[in-house]
Amino acid sequence: MRVWISALLLAIAGTASAQQTLLNSSYDIARELFAAVNPKFQAHWQEMTGEEVSIKQSHSGSSKQARAILQGLKADVVTFNQVTDVNVLHDKGNLIPADWNTRLPNNSSPYYSTTAFLVRKGNPKNIQGWADLAKEDVSVVFPNPKTSGNGRYTYLAAWMATSDRLDGNEDKIRDYMAHFLANVAVFDSGGRAATVTFAEREIGDVLISFESEVNNIRKQYGSDDYDVVVPKTSVLAEFPVTVVDKVVDQKGTRKVATEYLNFLYSEDIQRLLAGFNYRVHNDTVVKETADQFPPVKLLEVADYFGSWADAQKTHFASGGELDRLQAKARSLR
Structure with a gap:
């Protein structure tokens, strides 16, 4: 009887370990992307280990997601769209090591x-x-x-591209930025809300977002209704990922x-990412998709702001x- 109970307990424990659950905390316009990635990873993990894994998603502006984790959201991994929202998990919560971005290739992006x-x-x-955009x-x-990493990239891209155009003249840059901000019709909290404002509420002449997102929006809402413009100079927008060490160690x-994040670098998933209009690093996929992505002078945040x-x-x-x-912009409206 005791042997039978022990065997039963081992079987239950084995089943439990084979049905681990991951929570991926991500930026708000990544829903469809990870809805496509997750089933592929589940199949990969089962083939690799014989185990099943359940994957749950949490989406909102990346800064909101970071705050939620600091307040107790048990995310196993983060797939954010800005470095600062990952850094805060170390700086304010000691949830990850300071060198988290060295653990995977391309600055863990x-x-x-x-x-x-x-x-x-x-x-x-x-x-x-x-x-x-300042007209x-x-x-x-x-x-x-x-509230949004997407929004910070837009603001910094506008500043850097203008600095590049005006040879770093800060008075002229600030004048441009004030007029640019004066033209903002709506400041939504995240990228998905901004899409709704532009495409469904039909507010604004131009929606600014990641190149990947504007192409996906055009496809979703109708290529006959929208055009995509990729400026010749813009920002390098990396999408950093990391395990949340304190959480994964607690949950086992x-x-x-770790394998979930490594999987994002695999050739098949790099090809899937390109299908969602993200630029990737895999040489084979880069060659396959060369015609998909127009050349852009990509400016790096560290080169203009230090870090x-x-x-x-x-x-x-x-x-x-x-x-x-923004105070100056209000006076211009």
Whole structure:
């Protein structure tokens, strides 16, 4: 009897370990992407180990996701769209090591993008680049940089592209940024809400988002209604990922969580990522998709602001550059 009970307990324990659950905390416009990735990983994990894994998703603006984790959300992995929202998990929660971005290739960013524009069909306002977004008759939609990594990329891309165009003249850059911000019709909290504002509420002449997202939106809402404009100069937008060490060690999910992130670098998933209009690193897939992605001069945040931490402090902290520019923008409306 005792032997039978022991065998039963072992069987139950084996079943439990074979049905681990991962929670992936991600930015809000990544729902469809990971809905496609997750079944492929489940099949891969079962083939690799004979075990089943359940994968749950949590989506919102990446800064909101980071705060939720600090407040107790038990995410095994994060797949964010900005480095600062990952760094905060170390800086304010000691949930990951300081060198988390050295654990996987390409600064732990399996894919990347840039910032681009979605305009109404025919591009009636003739928006070609960042300079056009400060014109008086242009209405702009993008997420709030205070709550969205997507929004911070847009703001910094506008600043950097203007700096590149104006040879770093800060007075002229600030004047441009004030007019650019004065043209913002709606500051939604995240990228998905901004999409709804532009495509469903039909507000604005241009939606600014990741190149991947504007192409996906055009496909979803109708290629006959929208055009995509990729500016010749824009920001390098990396998509950093990491296991949340404190959580995976508590839950015993480190092995499956680590493999989940490694899987994003596999050739098949790099090809899937390219299918969602993300730029990737795999040489074979890069060659296959060369015609899909127009050439862009990609500017790096560290080259203009010192680091993401410096940009965060200087531009997005309370009373920082963004707040001052918005105050000026209000006077221009």
